[in-house]
Structures are given as C-alpha cells and as structure tokens.
Amino acid sequence: MEATGAEIVVRCLAEEGVEFVFGYPGGAVLNIYDEIFKQDKFKHVLVRHEQAAVHAADAYARSTGRVGVALVTSGPGVTNAVTGIATAYMDSVPIVVVSGQVPTPAIGLDAFQEVDAVGITRPCVKHNFLVKDVKDLAATFKKAFHIAASGRPGPVLIDVPKDITFHKTDFSYPASVEMRSYNPVIKGHSGQMKRAAQMLAEAKRPMIYAGGGVILGDAAPQLLELAKLLGFPVTNTLMGLGGHPATDRQNLGMLGMHGTYEANMAMQHCDVLLAVGARFDDRVIGNPAHFAREQRRIVHIDVDPSSISKRVKVDVPIVGDVKLVLDDLLALLKQAKARPDEAALNAWWTQIELWRAKDCLKYNTSSPIIKPQAVVQKLWEVTNGDAFVTSDVGQHQMWAAQYYKFDKPRRWINSGGLGTMGVGLPYAMGVQLAFPDAQVACITGESSIQMCIQELSTCKQYRIPVKVITLNNGYMGMVRQWQEFFYGSRYAESYMESLPDFVKLAESYGHVGMKIEKPEDVEAALREAFSPALKERLVFMDFITDASENVFPMVEGGKGLSEMILAEEL
Numbered sequence: 001m002e003a004t005g006a007e008i009v010v011r012c013l014a015e016e017g018v019e020f021v022f023g024y025p026g027g028a029v030l031n032i033y034d035e036i037f038k039q040d041k042f043k044h045v046l047v048r049h050e051q052a053a054v055h056a057a058d059a060y061a062r063s064t065g066r067v068g069v070a071l072v073t074s075g076p077g078v079t080n081a082v083t084g085i086a087t088a089y090m091d092s093v094p095i096v097v098v099s100g101q102v103p104t105p106a107i108g109l110d111a112f113q114e115v116d117a118v119g120i121t122r123p124c125v126k127h128n129f130l131v132k133d134v135k136d137l138a139a140t141f142k143k144a145f146h147i148a149a150s151g152r153p154g155p156v157l158i159d160v161p162k163d164i165t166f167h168k169t170d171f172s173y174p175a176s177v178e179m180r181s182y183n184p185v186i187k188g189h190s191g192q193m194k195r196a197a198q199m200l201a202e203a204k205r206p207m208i209y210a211g212g213g214v215i216l217g218d219a220a221p222q223l224l225e226l227a228k229l230l231g232f233p234v235t236n237t238l239m240g241l242g243g244h245p246a247t248d249r250q251n252l253g254m255l256g257m258h259g260t261y262e263a264n265m266a267m268q269h270c271d272v273l274l275a276v277g278a279r280f281d282d283r284v285i286g287n288p289a290h291f292a293r294e295q296r297r298i299v300h301i302d303v304d305p306s307s308i309s310k311r312v313k314v315d316v317p318i319v320g321d322v323k324l325v326l327d328d329l330l331a332l333l334k335q336a337k338a339r340p341d342e343a344a345l346n347a348w349w350t351q352i353e354l355w356r357a358k359d360c361l362k363y364n365t366s367s368p369i370i371k372p373q374a375v376v377q378k379l380w381e382v383t384n385g386d387a388f389v390t391s392d393v394g395q396h397q398m399w400a401a402q403y404y405k406f407d408k409p410r411r412w413i414n415s416g417g418l419g420t421m422g423v424g425l426p427y428a429m430g431v432q433l434a435f436p437d438a439q440v441a442c443i444t445g446e447s448s449i450q451m452c453i454q455e456l457s458t459c460k461q462y463r464i465p466v467k468v469i470t471l472n473n474g475y476m477g478m479v480r481q482w483q484e485f486f487y488g489s490r491y492a493e494s495y496m497e498s499l500p501d502f503v504k505l506a507e508s509y510g511h512v513g514m515k516i517e518k519p520e521d522v523e524a525a526l527r528e529a530f531s532p533a534l535k536e537r538l539v540f541m542d543f544i545t546d547a548s549e550n551v552f553p554m555v556e557g558g559k560g561l562s563e564m565i566l567a568e569e570l
Contacts, residue, residue, distance in 0.1 A: 005134045006031035006165040009098065012141035014041035015173040018069050020060060020433055021045070022053040026073025027113065028100025031165035045433065045462060048454040050077050052426035054084025055452070057095050059423075059430030061088075062413050063388060065218060067148050068095040068430070074102055075113030078159075079120065083420060085155050086124040090417025091239060092216055094153035096144050103163040104132060117159040126154030134167035142174045151184030152304035153216055184303065188320035188328055196274075196299040196316045197332040203272035204344035206232045209255070212239030212416065213277015213302060213322050220244065220409040222326035223276060229333060231345055233352055235263040237278055239416040242406035247385070252352065253361075256284040257555045258398045261360035261564060264553070266352055268294055268562040275300040277322045280312040281417075282557075288312055290560025301325050360553050360566055361402055369546040370519050372396065372471040375526075376403040379441060379469065382526045387411070387439040390427035392448030393419045395477035398551045400443045422451025428466040429458060439467070439530060446472040446499055446542075456509040459538045467529050468540045470502060473547040481550045485565075506540035517544045 003011065009032050013021065022045045025033045036044050047053040050072045057068030068088075072081045078099040088095050102111040118130050127147050129140050137160070144156040200206065214223050220243050227234050227250050234244045235255040244251050253260035255267050267273070267285070273296050278284070285291045288311055300314040301322055308317040318325055363373050376399050379387070389404055390413040391397040397414055406412050413431060415423045428442040449470055459466065471477075479494040503513030512534060516525045522543070529539040552567040 001171065002168045003171040004031070004035075004165065005137055005160065005167050006035045008134070008137045008169075008171050009141070009160065009165070010035040010039055011171060012138055012173060013069060014039070016067070016141070016145050018042045019066075020057075021069045021071050022047055022056040022060075022430070023071030024050050024053055024073070024077065026077045026100060028074035028077075028102060028162045029071060029160075029165075031162065032071065032098070032100070032160075045429075046458065047426065048457050049452065050080035051084050051422070052429075052452050052455045052458070054081045054095065054097060055087065055423045055426035056430035056433075057097075058084060058088045058093050059390065059413050059427035060434050061093050061095055063410050063431045064434050065410065067145055068093070070095065070097045072097065073100040073113070074117070075115050077113075078117045079115055082120060082124065085121055085157065087415050087418045087420045087423060088155040089124040089126070091212065091415065092153050093155065094148040095155045096148050097155060097157045099157060099159050101130070101159045101161040104161045105163070107161065117157065121157050124155070125157050128157035128159065130159045131161070131164055134164050134169045137164065138171060138173050139177075142177045143179065146177045147182065185305070185319050186303070186321040186324055188301070188318045188325040192316055192318045193325070193328055193332055196318060197329060197336060198338070199272055199297055199299055199316060200230060200274060200333070201336070201338035201340060203232075203340050205269060205271040205348045206230065206340060206345070207266050207270035207273050208232050208234040209237075209267060209273055209275045209278055210234060210240045210243045211237040211276065211278025214240055214243035215409045217277060217303070217322035218409070219277070219323040219326055222323055222330065224248075226326060226330055229330065230340065232274070233266055233349070235259070235267060237284055238401055238414070240278065241401060241412045242409040245407040246405035247407055252356070254401055255561075257286070258402065258551050258553060261358050261553055261566065262352055262355040264555070264561050264564060265355045268560070271296050273298045275314070276326070277302060279307045279310065282311075285312065286555050286559055286561045286563070290563070293560075358566070363549075363567070367519065367546060370516065370522060370543055372399050372473070372543070372545045372549055373403050374519065375469065375471060375522055375543050375545070376400055376443065378523050378526055379443075380404045382523065382530055383439050383441065387441050388413065388431045388435065390414065390424050390431060390440070390442045392424035392444040392451075393421045394445050394448060395473075395481065395549075395551050396443050396445045396448075396471040399471070421448040424448060425452050425455045425466070425468065428468075429455060429464050432464045432466050433462070442466055442468045444468060444470050445477055446470055446474065446496055446502070447476045453505070456506065456511060456538070460510045463536065465534075465536050465538050468538070470540070470542050471545050472499070472502070472542050473545045473549065474499065475547060478551070484550070486556070502540055502542040506538070511538040511540055513540045513542070515542045515544070
C-alpha cells in the first residue's frame with residue numbers, strides 16, 4: 001500500500017518500537033508532525049529548544065540502553081541540535097536524529113532555512129544520510145537504527161527534504177539489514193584471550209580499569225564476577241561509574257584528574273592492567289609520558305579498534321563486544337584454575353589500603369556554610385543510593401561523581417567527553433519519562449542550569465517531577481578554581497553577578513522552589529523534596545554553598561597521574 005514519506009517516517013519509528021520522540025516543529029517537518037498527530041504508537045515530547053531535544057533523547061538512551069530519537073526542522077533547528085549530537089558522539093550514545101531539509105530542488109541554492117546538515121554534522125556523527133528518494137526512506141531508517149546501536153554506539157542523522165515527505169511509494173519495512181562496509185567485530189580473538197588470561201594470572205600488582213564501555217555494553221555483571229574471581233582492585237572512569245559497585249571494598253573509586261588518591265596511585269604503580277571499555281583519555285591518565293615511566297603490561301578490551309593503542313601502547317589488544325569478551329575470559333580463567341600469587345596480591349592490597357587511609361575526599365564538616373560535598377552525600381542517604389542522577393558540567397559534576405556512590409549501571413547520566421553545560425535538566429527529563437516511578441535528581445550549578453532552564457516549561461507541560469539540586473556558589477565554579485590555581489586568582493568573567501531568584505523563577509513556571517542556606521537544613525529540604533507529598537512535583541532546590549570550596553584531589557593539565565594536588569597540602 002502506498003504511503004507518503006511523512007507516513008513512512010512515522011511508521012518506521014513505530015516499527016523500531018520507539019517510545020518517545022523529543023522534538024520541535026518547523027516548516028520543513030510539518031508533514032511529519034501532521035502524521036505524528038494522527039498516530040498513537042509513540043509519544044512526542046515538545047521541548048523548548050532543539051538542543052534539549054537531543055539531550056533528552058541522549059539521556060533516554062543512556063538510561064535504558066535503547067536508541068533515543070529526536071526530530072528537528074531545517075536550518076537553525078538542526079544547527080541548534082549539533083551540540084546535543086556532538087555530546088552523544090563523544091560519549092558513544094546511540095541516538096537517531098531526524099532533521100528536516102529544504103525541498104530537493106532547492107538544495108544548494110541558499111533557500112530559506114537551508115544549511116548543509118550532512119556537512120555540518122559529519123565530524124560528530126557515527127554516520128549520516130541525506131534521503132533523495134522516498135523509496136529509500138524505510139531502508140535508511142533501518143540502517144540508521146542498526147548503525148546507532150551496534151559496534152561502538154553513536155548518533156546517526158537522517159536529513160529528510162520536505163518534498164520527500166509528501167512523495168509517495170509502497171511501504172515495506174526491512175526485517176533485517178546488511179551492509180558490506182559495516183560489520184563490527186563482536187567476538188574476541190581466542191589467542192589474544194588466552195594471552196590475557198595468562199597475563200592476569202601472573203599479575204602481582206593487578207588493576208582493573210573500567211570505562212563507559214562496560215555500561216554501554218551491559219557488562220557490569222561480568223565485570224563484578226571477574227573482580228571477585230581474581231580479587232583484583234577496580235577503578236571506574238567518570239563514564240564508567242556504576243559499572244562496578246562503588247560500595248564494594250574492591251572499588252577504589254573514580255580515577256583521573258579528580259580521582260581518588262588510591263585509584264590514581266594504584267593505576268600508576270600496577271604491573272598488569274586490564275582496561276575494559278575505556279580509552280586512556282587525557283583526563284584519566286594525565287601525561288602519557290609520565291604514565292609510561294612505570295613498567296606495566298596492558299590488556300585492552302574494546303569494541304572499537306581505533307581506541308586501542310591510540311594514546312597508550314598496549315600489549316594484548318582484544319577487539320570485541322565487552323560483555324561477550326568478558327564471558328569468554330571468565331570461562332578461560334575458570335577452566336585454567338590459575339590464580340595470581342596470593343602473597344603478592346595481599347601485599348598489593350596492603351599498599352592500596354595505606355593509600356586509601358589518606359582519606360583524600362575528606363572536607364570540613366563543621367563549616368557554618370553549606371559544603372557542596374555534604375549536599376551530595378546527604379542526597380545519597382536520602383535516596384538510599386538508588387536514584388538516577390544527572391548532572392551538568394563543572395565542580396558540581398565532580399562532587400556528584402565523588403560522593404554519590406553508584407552501585408548500579410545506567411544511574412549516572414552526565415556529559416563526559418564534550419563537557420556540555422546545560423545537559424542536566426533535559427537529561428533528567430529523558431530519564432524521568434523513561435522511568436516515571438523512579439527518583440531522578442539533577443545536580444547542577446547556577447551557571448549550568450541557565451543554559452537550558454527554559455525546559456522547566458517542558459517539565460510543567462508533561463508533569464515531569466524531577467528534583468533539581470543547584471549547588472549555588474555564585475561562580476562558574478570550575479573556571480574559578482582554575483583561575484585561583486593557575487591564573488593568580490584573577491577571576492576573569494567567572495563571577496555571576498546577576499543571578500535570578502531561582503525560587504521565584506521555579507514558581508513562575510508552576511514548580512516548587514526552595515532556598516537552603518544553612519547546613520542544618522540540608523537533610524530536611526532533601527527529605528521534603530523526595531517525600532510522597534511532592535512526588536508528582538518538580539522541586540527546584542537552591543543550595544547556597546561555600547564559594548571558596550575546590551574539588552580535590554586534582555591533577556593539573558600536563559602533569560602525571562600520581563602528581564595530585566590534595567586539599568591537605570594547600
């Protein structure tokens with residue numbers, strides 16, 4: 001039966017089992033919106049800015065493991081979406097973004113609201129398509145969802161000219177897809193796995209370094225089983241938090257620029273390192289030359305071959321799906337029954353406990369001013385460590401990562417690779433819609449929240465009851481911290497002199513606003529916000545925190561992983 005291109009777009013989304021489409025209408029996509037209006041297979045969520053549409057789709061994907069979907073119009077619609085696309089690309093998040101385009105005959109003629117969407121997004125997508133024939137629409141959607149979700153996940157853009165949306169053709173959605181040029185390797189090489197198993201058994205100072213690939217690959221159970229089988233210490237990257245339970249004694253916390261002392265020291269001084277779904281980026285290992293001073297053998301498991309030996313040369317590369325590789329590695333280790341030398345491993349743990357005893361995350365708990373760390377710790381207690389936590393980018397992001405102990409995967413939703421301010425609130429929207437009965441907290445700062453604060457309107461329309469926790473120190477906190485340390489305390493344009501009254505602002509959108517200024521009021525405010533009485537309401541909590549507080553430990557840019565600045569040393 002014949003269908004218009006707009007009908008085909010909607011039916012393709014339905015065939016893929018899409019639950020939500022986050023979008024904003026415009027001239028080039030009005031035919032698609034008209035078909036969305038007629039259907040009941042999925043829900044459309046009207047955001048207030050296209051950037052937020054992509055962020056919300058991104059968070060939906062991060063929290064559920066399914067492909068998120070955004071729909072934007074041509075011109076400024078798709079350019080507004082680019083930040084969200086780049087954010088998802090840097091963190092390997094599977095989303096499909098459908099953008100409108102001017103009619104095919106007008107492409108290249110500087111038509112009204114025309115931009116080269118394919119050209120603009122090419123550097124920050126896994127793949128993109130410009131559909132020039134309505135007959136190609138269904139196959140293109142099938143390919144897009146397959147590419148987005150398989151191998152190393154990532155965003156895919158489908159650019160649809162307006163005339164394609166009213167052209168007609170017979171509709172048939174492909175049952176499967178095959179692309180000769182795209183066949184990701186998912187099974188690890190058996191020979192390399194045997195080498196890896198032997199190397200792990202020979203380790204005297206072992207370390208497991210787990211990244212976001214563990215989360216994306218749903219490999220947390222396998223990682224935990226491996227750590228328990230071998231008795232190895234584990235550290236998680238910012239993107240890998242929750243991949244191994246933070247409350248487990250073998251977990252040394254996050255590593256890297258603001259990682260724990262014990263995690264960074266163990267990472268630097270281990271003799272065998274198992275890297276799982278991580279990419280040795282600059283915020284994790286600091287200066288590669290400094291990292292290379294200590295001799296260690298490295299096993300690196302990753303689905304993306306381009307991530308292996310990119311910054312650090314490894315000894316045993318294993319390309320494949322992290323979950324499948326860990327399953328096979330566990331089977332090999334169990335079969336061989338070879339285990340590391342117990343005396344050496346005990347000695348290594350003794351050293352680790354000495355590093356851990358420094359208590360590098362301690363802070364002044366008797367201050368008359370609210371400490372931001374205390375707010376995060378109390379949030380963890382009030383939510384029983386079971387909330388979905390989104391964050392914006394800055395000091396508050398690092399405190400959230402350090403002090404909220406994530407025991408489950410897909411509960412920590414933040415922008416790692418791109419470091420995008422403004423993601424917190426739209427991220428919380430995407431998560432809350434995916435899990436309507438869950439506790440969802442957005443930890444943000446007074447600078448970041450204003451980047452996408454218009455989404456308070458979206459939350460009102462769709463009754464999205466997220467809890468916003470603003471750690472308000474009156475500064476762009478991380479900018480101020482760097483200016484204090486490295487720019488002679490010259491706070492150039494980092495002071496926010498014209499902040500709104502966030503309580504009144506939240507109330508003007510129809511939400512509940514709270515201002516908390518005393519440490520003794522922190523717990524009560526959080527408990528009230530998460531109480532049954534406010535379960536159905538968005539609560540905006542403005543915590544007035546210590547403006548002088550800094551994030552420690554800290555590794556200065558260009559320094560080595562073990563060259564940390566600790567609070568006690570200042």
